[in-house]
């Protein structure tokens with residue numbers, strides 16, 4: 349199957365604009381990019397549109413989409429301990445499936461072609477992702493209660509092996525955090541990741557209290573230092589949040605480590621500003637989300653828009669430039685194994701088409717400014733392509749959104765009736 353996307357204005361992963369370009373896609377791959385290409389192919393006229401690599405959401409808990417709006421106007425401690433975890437303790441496989449599907453539908457509608465998930469029941473999530481046609485790097489969450497993770501590790505291993513070389517799914521290890529997993533557990537998980545040649549995805553230094561308690565418990569070590577001692581940075585590592593990073597933590601970063609940021613969550617749950625803005629340029633930032641239980645939407649543009657605005661807020665208007673913010677939106681691809689993120693021959697055909705001619709994005713002096721500060725992705729992204737296949741075309745989602753929202757709402761009602769359970773977890 350060949351498709352020729354004609355006369356598009358390409359926005360590269362670096363933020364450069366290449367006008368009037370054609371993109372040839374064959375068997376899910378971009379095979380040629382240039383002006384006035386000729387090919388025997390189905391023609392997609394992109395005149396006037398902007399074509400850019402798909403967005404990445406690099407820290408998501410997709411099934412938690414089912415909890416959107418269930419715990420509002422609370423601080424993070426209460427949110428975790430008294431609301432979300434008690435509900436999660438009674439979650440069923442069906443809730444996970446429909447919650448994940450709800451997330452996939454929303455992400456695709458917002459131009460997210462790939463995401464990094466962190467949750468248990470990874471096989472159920474993978475099924476939902478494959479059915480929706482979105483790419484997902486799924487970290488199998490491991491808690492290691494009571495210092496024992498053998499059973500969880502076995503399940504994680506078989507998940508990673510099952511999806512090795514799958515075009516849409518990649519598995520990795522998901523130790524929950526240095527505050528829930530003991531050092532022994534973290535070391536075992538890292539050893540397994542090395543053996544399986546996969547990465548890890550973990551929450552690190554989300555709150556100032558986590559950092560304080562880690563220092564008390566481990567003789568002055570920050571959560572980053574604990575993870576480093578356990579080998580966590582010797583494998584590809586997605587750090588969730590890192591909001592309260594300290595200067596001494598920066599030395600652990602290398603080219604396979606990135607930090608997925610979710611400013612909307614930090615604002616909403618009163619988590620403070622941390623040191624992310626101070627040290628972010630040394631932390632390989634990528635766009636995160638944290639899922640809808642805290643963020644209420646999976647929209648990475650909104651997250652990075654907030655990051656830029658908060659950065660500019662206190663007399664730093666010249667910093668947090670359009671190009672830097674665009675790179676944060678694009679960089680996630682570099683830390684995943686899907687051969688995506690560039691509009692160049694040899695890369696997977698995972699991209700979006702933007703219509704920036706709507707009133708809300710006109711006039712268009714600067715396409716990056718339009719996208720970063722004016723676009724509403726569900727409205728301005730008219731087409732989304734993953735592995736060469738349309739998942740959204742001419743402004744319409746190709747999956748059955750109505751069915752998904754109805755099923756998810758049914759599960760949500762049941763969750764509410766079932767009520768909260770006892771959670772063994774404490775944040």
Ligand SMILES: [Zn+2]
Pocket residue numbers: 407409551588638
């Ligand atoms: Zn998280």
